[in-house]
Amino acid sequence: MTAPDRSAAALAPDADELFLTGADWEEIADAVHDGTITINMGPQHPSTHGVLRLVLELEAEVVRSVQPVIGYLHTGIEKNAEYRTWVQGVTFVTRMDYLAPFFNEVAYCLAVERLLGIEAPERAQTIRVILMELNRVASHLVWLATTGLELGAISMMLYGFREREAILDLFESQSGLRMNHAYVRPGGLVQDVTPDFADRVRGLVTELGSRIPEYEDLLLKNPIWLERTQGIGILDADQCREFGVTGPVLRSAGVAWDLRKSQPYCGIEQYEFDVPTDTGADAYARFLVRMEEIRQSLRIVSQAVDALPGGEVMVADQKIAWPSKLGLGPDGIGNTPEYIRHIMGESMEALIHHFKLVTEGFAVPAGQVYQAVESPRGELGYHVISNGTTKPYRVHVRDPSFVHIQPIDVMTRGHLVADLVAVVASLDPVMGGVDR
Amino acid sequence: MGLEERLPAGILLTNLERFVNWGRSSSLWPATFGLACCAIEMMATGAGHYDLARFGMEVFRASPRQADLMIVAGRVSQKMAPVLRRIYDQMADPKWVLSMGVCASSGGMFNNYAILQGVDHIVPVDMYVPGCPPRPEMLMDGIIKLHDKIRQEHFADGRTAHPDQPVDA
Amino acid sequence: MLAEFLPILLLLTLATLFAVVSVVLAGAVGPSRPNPTKLAAYECGNEPLAVVRGVQYPIKFYIVAMMFLVFDVETVFLFPWAVSFRKLGWFGLGEMAVFVGLLFVAYAYVVRRGGLDWD
């Protein structure tokens, strides 16, 4: 019995011994031999902002190459929306980018309204702007909280979520849900805001305004924060343009491109606010841009709530307006008794509209539309195609996070693994939007 | 060589069981298995306002080796299912699974090709929490009910409740 | 004379006892249901890509380990000095200054030779 061969060659692993998922990872694994090690920073990881898997090729703490693998949260929302009516699509669409539900809803509803050729009433547009900008503040607070947690400022997590709770209380008081509201509908809003909405918003704005200096005392000149974020993850303007990057990451590279200014929607051009930019193009610049954006959003909200017009919140056309005027009905919240008396007793036509809208929804004229809004992460675009029936033919969503995953490799080459965490955090990807 | 495996079932050890279960249930460390919108609500529950630390769930362990409870928070896609099963297998015993939200419990509104219609297809689930996403109070209510369930467990149950077939990798 | 050392002896035995018993007890009593996946390496939920056998660890890790050892032992010597700081008076302070000064030379050497910056 000859002695087993223990020479280095025999012990070295050959390619197929590495049991990899996926067809062509073998070439990466071959890099094992020249001193680099290929390892997964996988879907279940505390600092990948959701289920993002990064196949890292490391040379002792220095990142040589990053291969993002996505799809671990693919929910098939776009296909599901094709089997639901136009109004039901709102509930699917709001679950895509779960940190900015109002942006998804408003972008989808604007696209449908353009296809229908109608416009939401003035009051509905102003409320949409208020809720969207507050949603931007909440999304930036979650970004600040999780990035602080990842880079070691654990207390930032507590402060960030404390403020967000205040915003979510307001959302819940208006739409009934803390997240995934389905509050915005094609043609306006599902129901009007509560009478004390204006005062609550003003109180919220002053409270949030007083808290921002607190964060800046904590982080602005914190040596650890500066060390971890300055000069990390450089992406200059041309690279941004190549990779199709928009939003705070692009503005941190010095380009003042903001859809709220260049292609305004929902009447946002009547409020004055400025678009914060920075020239650092690194993680610290993105931190500064996002902090300034929180202030600007609060500015917009306070102007919008002062200019809140009266009137209806849903378009007048009965063929589109969602019928149920929610109120206290005989057995709790539901159709108010007057409405029931109106459709059952007074007008046959209202009954037909109610029945048709509730059973199969309204038909949208054939055509295709691309509607984009400025979401907290960048340009969120809805390419909606209708073939004249009551169901969308195709709803494609251009999500900024999906586009921001690509430059991770370019931004992190030569950095340490710890900086890779800072770079992925500075891009603020939300996997719900990436995987749709 | 766990002694617990070989202890006889029966009334002799009820006090010991009650003591051990009390110890286990009052410091369940959850594994961070946040997937989608429920993960944000889970983080909100863990943050200062709703504060999961009051139930001994002070810290969310990233690695399954140090976690007792896996909160499946969000929709489980077909690509994520083997990963979830692997993480569950790599968790140290005794372990429990709380399926948070309707998407984890039954596929929820995404009845399509991409989503696993209920996480109990691949892992034994101890507690289902409804809601989309469940409010932090609902999640805490689910956790408190899970604590009560753990308090009534017997040593012998462990051998049958969680049949651990190895995943055929 | 021996009696003075009794508390230290007691402390040592209790410490080792606590360490050994808690480890052994956990291993012996706790439920253990090994299965191949549980014994495999944890890599964020995928089959492990990184093959640890046969990969030479880069030298930088050794440098970091050596430097940690040196300065950790230095702090260990600081503890007893700090306890009897009053009694030693100026002599103690001078002595410790020499000791720390010597090690500071080593620290300066390491920093200048680039031991601390990574690549």
Place this chain on the structure above:
Amino acid sequence: MTLADLEADVRAGLPGLDTAVAFGELTVQVPADRILDVLRRLRDELDFDYLVDLSGVHWPGGDHMIDPQLSTTGWPEHRVLGGRGVIEVTYHLLSTERNVRVRLVVAVPDTAPEVPSATGVYPTANYHEREVYDFFGVLFPGHPRLERIFMPDDWVGHPQRKDYPLGGVDTQYQGGQAVPPPDERVWSREVAR
């Protein structure tokens, strides 16, 4: 700059392409072999510096019913007679200086769809094209690494094509009754019973 003169520019710069303006947007139909040339010219001459989005739409061939639901209420069913059997790969371009958008549509037969890869002109197209391949099966010759991006690597079929079932499971109700997933619910049978 208004849409009209953008359309004029496009017509002048790129002869032989039919352009249409609808819902305030310009759509240009481009044959597959000219797409790279059109993209390059739009980027360099009309300075469209952003490829914002690249996605697919499947218009299946043959005559099929689009909306079986409608048969419950007796209203006419929406039926497509003789579809085009085509996958439209849609490019959305944006020009930040001129603040205007344009949509290029490349229609390729859905049996063997192939469109030259735009990663050379716009690197951001890399992931978008992998997505269109993953969901519609459109091949992009010239793409550095064309493979599935969302579905598991060993997935069969391209899910977002119209001939791919929604793939849901039956919803269980009491007494063992079950309701089929949304795409298989044909009401006329239930109503007629």
